[in-house]
Amino acid sequence: MGSANGAEAGMWNLLLLAALVLSSASIYGNEPPATHFLSIGYGIALSAIGLLMLGGMLSGMQALPSIAEGGAAIGDLTALEKNPRNVIDDLTFVGKTISVSSRSVSMLAAGSALIALLGASYLSFWANQTGGDVPELFNSSIFAPLVLVGLFIGAALPMLIISLALAALPRVAASIAQPTARDPQASKAAEAEGKPTTEQAKLPADATLALRNSTSATMPVLIVLLSLAVAVPLLVDFLFGLESLGGMLGGLVVAGLLLALNQTAAGSTWEQALSYIEDGNIGGKNSSAHRAVVLSAAVGRAFQRPASEVVIALIKGIALISLIVAPIIGSLRQPGQSFGISIGIAVLVFLAAFAWSVLSKPASTGSGQLSTKKTTKR
Amino acid sequence: MIMEGFTPIEANLIWAVLLIALISIGYGFWLWRQVQHKAADEIAAAGATLVSGTQVYLAAGRGMLAVAVLGGAVLMAASALLAAPGAAAVQQFGSTAEAQTWVAIGRAGALLIGAGSVLLIAWLGLGASAQANMALIPAARKGYPQALQVAYRPGSSSGLLTAGLGLLVSTAIVLVYGAVSVDILLSFALGGVLVAIWLAVSSGIGASAADTALFPTDEPGVSGSAGLQHPVTVAGLVQRSASRVAAVAADLFGTMEIALVAALIPGLMLADIASGATGDGLYAFSFVLFPLVLRAIGIVATIIGTLLIRTDERKRNARAAINRGLYIGAALALVAALGISYIIVRRPDAAVFDWRPFCAVFTGVVLALLAIKISEYFTSSSAQPVKLVSRFSAHGAPPAS
Numbered sequence: 001m002g003s004a005n006g007a008e009a010g011m012w013n014l015l016l017l018a019a020l021v022l023s024s025a026s027i028y029g030n031e032p033p034a035t036h037f038l039s040i041g042y043g044i045a046l047s048a049i050g051l052l053m054l055g056g057m058l059s060g061m062q063a064l065p066s067i068a069e070g071g072a073a074i075g076d077l078t079a080l081e082k083n084p085r086n087v088i089d090d091l092t093f094v095g096k097t098i099s100v101s102s103r104s105v106s107m108l109a110a111g112s113a114l115i116a117l118l119g120a121s122y123l124s125f126w127a128n129q130t131g132g133d134v135p136e137l138f139n140s141s142i143f144a145p146l147v148l149v150g151l152f153i154g155a156a157l158p159m160l161i162i163s164l165a166l167a168a169l170p171r172v173a174a175s176i177a178q179p180t181a182r183d184p185q186a187s188k189a190a191e192a193e194g195k196p197t198t199e200q201a202k203l204p205a206d207a208t209l210a211l212r213n214s215t216s217a218t219m220p221v222l223i224v225l226l227s228l229a230v231a232v233p234l235l236v237d238f239l240f241g242l243e244s245l246g247g248m249l250g251g252l253v254v255a256g257l258l259l260a261l262n263q264t265a266a267g268s269t270w271e272q273a274l275s276y277i278e279d280g281n282i283g284g285k286n287s288s289a290h291r292a293v294v295l296s297a298a299v300g301r302a303f304q305r306p307a308s309e310v311v312i313a314l315i316k317g318i319a320l321i322s323l324i325v326a327p328i329i330g331s332l333r334q335p336g337q338s339f340g341i342s343i344g345i346a347v348l349v350f351l352a353a354f355a356w357s358v359l360s361k362p363a364s365t366g367s368g369q370l371s372t373k374k375t376t377k378r
Numbered sequence: 379m380i381m382e383g384f385t386p387i388e389a390n391l392i393w394a395v396l397l398i399a400l401i402s403i404g405y406g407f408w409l410w411r412q413v414q415h416k417a418a419d420e421i422a423a424a425g426a427t428l429v430s431g432t433q434v435y436l437a438a439g440r441g442m443l444a445v446a447v448l449g450g451a452v453l454m455a456a457s458a459l460l461a462a463p464g465a466a467a468v469q470q471f472g473s474t475a476e477a478q479t480w481v482a483i484g485r486a487g488a489l490l491i492g493a494g495s496v497l498l499i500a501w502l503g504l505g506a507s508a509q510a511n512m513a514l515i516p517a518a519r520k521g522y523p524q525a526l527q528v529a530y531r532p533g534s535s536s537g538l539l540t541a542g543l544g545l546l547v548s549t550a551i552v553l554v555y556g557a558v559s560v561d562i563l564l565s566f567a568l569g570g571v572l573v574a575i576w577l578a579v580s581s582g583i584g585a586s587a588a589d590t591a592l593f594p595t596d597e598p599g600v601s602g603s604a605g606l607q608h609p610v611t612v613a614g615l616v617q618r619s620a621s622r623v624a625a626v627a628a629d630l631f632g633t634m635e636i637a638l639v640a641a642l643i644p645g646l647m648l649a650d651i652a653s654g655a656t657g658d659g660l661y662a663f664s665f666v667l668f669p670l671v672l673r674a675i676g677i678v679a680t681i682i683g684t685l686l687i688r689t690d691e692r693k694r695n696a697r698a699a700i701n702r703g704l705y706i707g708a709a710l711a712l713v714a715a716l717g718i719s720y721i722i723v724r725r726p727d728a729a730v731f732d733w734r735p736f737c738a739v740f741t742g743v744v745l746a747l748l749a750i751k752i753s754e755y756f757t758s759s760s761a762q763p764v765k766l767v768s769r770f771s772a773h774g775a776p777p778a779s
Contacts, residue, residue: 005763009756016745016752023741027734035651038644042665043738045641049669050742051749052634053676053711056402056537057683057704059626063507063533064696066622070428070511070615071518071529077424084518087525087694093759094696095529099622101753105746106626110633112742116640124643128464 003299003307004166011159013104018152020047020112022240025145037123037138040145045116051109061102065095119143140243142250150236150244154251157232157318158259158311161225165310168221169302175217229314233322237329245326249319256315260308267308270300387721388663391671395549398674402542405681409535410502413528415512425512431616432504435580443576447493450572451486454565458482466557477558484555484562488547492569495543496631500577500624503536507619522694526687530700534684536627538677544570544634545673552642552666557650560642567635574628581620588614634673641669664722668735671722675714683707697758704750708743715739 024043031039052058068091075085122143138144142151237245274297276282282289384392415422458481467477510532517524547566552559591610645665652662683703689695719736755761 005756009753012752013749016749020741020745024738027737027741035648038648038651039734041644042641042648043734045637045644046669046672046735046738047742047745048633048637049641049672049676050715050739051746052630052637053672053739053743054680054683054704054707054746055630055634055676056406056534056541056680057700057707059537059540059623059630060530060532060534060684061700062626063503063536063619063623064529066615066619067507067510067514067529067532070425070507070619071514073611073615074421074424074428074511075515075518078420078515080515081519084515084525087518087522088514090522090694091525091529091696097754097758098697098700100757101750103626104753105749106629106633108745108749109637110629113633113637113640117636117643120640120643124647127647 004163007159007163011156014152014156018149021145021148041120048113058102062099065092065099068092068095146240146244147247150247151251154248155255157252158256161311161314162307172214172217175213229317233325256311260311263303264308267300267303270296395670395674398677399542399546402538402677406535406538409531410506413506413510413513413531415509421512421515427612428508428511431612432508435616439580446572451489454485454489455482458485485565488562488566489569492566493573496570496573496628499536499539499627503623503627506532507623521691523689526696533623540627540631541677544631549670563639571632574632577625577628581617581625584617585621671718675711679707679711
């Protein structure tokens with residue numbers, strides 16, 4: 001779950017960067033060609049300065065927990081009373097979240113400042129080479145604003161995919177365990193009603209039901225992922241154009257591969273560590289090392305299979321769909337069309353997606369409670 | 379040259395920017411004084427290890443850092459002497475040879491000044507943080523609001539010192555070097571970033587390593603106990619405050635300078651285009667002035683926002699207090715940015731108010747608040763995600779992926 005949250009938070013932050021570039025691109029949308037890209041670069045840099053306007057406050061926020069922790073350590077030595085002790089503990093606890101949230105702003109600011117710097121340098125280098133003209137070719141270079149927007153959307157996608165895949169795990173797990181543990185009647189009914197094929201006949205009825213339930217429990221995730229795979233390339237191409245779609249695919253492949261490779265290796269290492277300890281090394285079974293590694297191995301298994309495989313499969317799917325979609329959208333769009341209205345739509349989509357992501361949380365809470373109950377019964 | 383042809387308003391704004399930078403340094407230093415723990419009591423005795431630990435930490439890597447910074451300065455000077463100077467530099471300094479010399483001196487000097495300022499800020503910040511560790515005890519005895527003040531001030535102090543020093547030196551560089559200032563500012567930023575890398579690597583890895591070393595194990599001889607008598611705990615605390623105070627300030631410094639340079643590169647080109655023919659040495663100064671003024675506005679808003687971080691004994695809500703400071707600070711910054719941009723930012727073609735730079739700033743400020751909200755949602759214990767993870771952890775490992 002922690003990793004699913006991390007991926008989702010990462011996705012939102014990447015989308016914020018995309019929004020930042022996009023807003024400069026639309027603010028300076030009507031600039032004449034000679035100063036078009038220069039102005040957009042200037043706008044992105046100003047946004048980066050805006051992100052850091054309250055930089056002094058951000059650094060105060062980040063320091064908070066470390067001051068409190070040090071104070072707590074001194075408090076241990078000087079026999080601090082209960083009430084001041086509680087004050088310091090609360091500051092440590094709240095300080096940690098406050099610190100993380102300000103750190104993410106610093107990271108976003110660093111990202112946007114770097115894009116602006118590199119894009120501007122690239123542009124000025126190019127302008128020097130060509131004697132002041134900014135050729136239209138810049139439009140499809142990697143620092144062109146719309147390509148950058150696509151790039152960030154593409155890099156955010158694997159994060160979204162992995163967070164969806166991982167967030168579905170507990171629900172599917174609950175659906176497997178449910179019939180066998182809580183509903184003996186249902187499994188008997190299934191046995192009575194079922195006309196077992198040769199394969200099913202070898203399985204006990206409970207297992208058949210568990211398998212059937214868990215497979216059908218994964219279907220909602222499948223529907224969401226597939227509609228994402230179709231909708232995102234369509235939207236990106238329709239709203240921001242072909243350059244953006246190219247950028248999106250680039251970001252998707254690089255970020256997706258990075259994520260999948262990282263998770264496969266990390267996951268496999270954790271799993272192997274479990275077997276190594278269970279073989280009797282470092283204390284063997286039931287040592288504290290074993291207790292620690294069991295958790296890592298469970299995470300590792302989730303990382304390897306659902307996470308990395310789903311990401312790789314979807315990268316391929318999205319790439320193929322993009323190639324099919326691109327010419328269709330291209331034929332619909334008038335050349336030189338301004339994307340003012342499109343941005344309105346994009347903002348709406350962004351907000352709707354955010355609302356959806358927040359609203360869909362209670363559903364998974366429900367399944368969480370279910371599976372907790374189930375385990376306590378066992 | 380860029381220095382000529384200021385309007386009176388622009389000249390006054392430059393003075394205001396320099397003054398605000400100095401105020402920021404002064405206020406940062408005042409905050410630094412506020413967290414000093416002066417009494418020589420049992421608390422001071424207990425915290426002595428932390429205070430001396432910060433000195434040991436800074437001394438431990440200085441050889442490596444000196445090599446990196448001095449080597450960087452030499453390379454910077456060499457890079458200016460080897461490459462042909464740009465047309466703007468020749469225009470400004472008269473001849474090719476003179477342009478090369480001045481840029482070389484500027485680059486090496488700026489790198490040293492950048493590294494020096496960040497080191498100074500890191501040293502002050504680490505000291506303040508060790509002192510605040512001690513000062514937190516009497517403050518917590520007085521009450522929650524006082525403790526929040528003490529815990530918040532060291533980072534705020536180093537943040538304001540960073541913003542003030544960075545703005546002071548960058549404005550000076552822009553005034554002296556004019557159209558060539560991008561070259562010099564890049565080197566200034568690099569100096570800070572070199573120290574930031576050093577701080578981040580040593581304190582970031584060091585602090586986590588201390589945590590790992592303290593993790594309870596079955597091995598005999600390695601105790602999982604924490605406490606200031608344990609050397610690993612001391613090392614961990616010192617390095618954690620280095621990573622959360624000093625490295626954060628250094629990171630802030632680097633990002634602020636990079637953002638400024640990123641605005642100046644297109645800003646200078648736009649300024650050149652907006653005033654007369656391209657390459658004639660005439661610039662519309664407002665493109666260059668606006669980013670500097672923005673940073674000054676940010677400093678004022680930060681000081682006001684910091685003053686507003688207050689809570690009372692009944693509420694005991696640090697997050698609400700900080701959020702209030704942030705929101706009011708952001709609102710003030712936006713109002714001020716709108717006002718200033720109304721005064722100095724004009725469309726080059728029609729001499730009417732150009733609202734677009736302000737819109738870009740607006741986006742940045744709003745996105746900063748949004749980013750804070752998003753990570754608050756994902757990491758705060760009062761929102762869904764953390765509760766979910768905790769709930770799953772209640773029944774053992776498997777679904778807790």
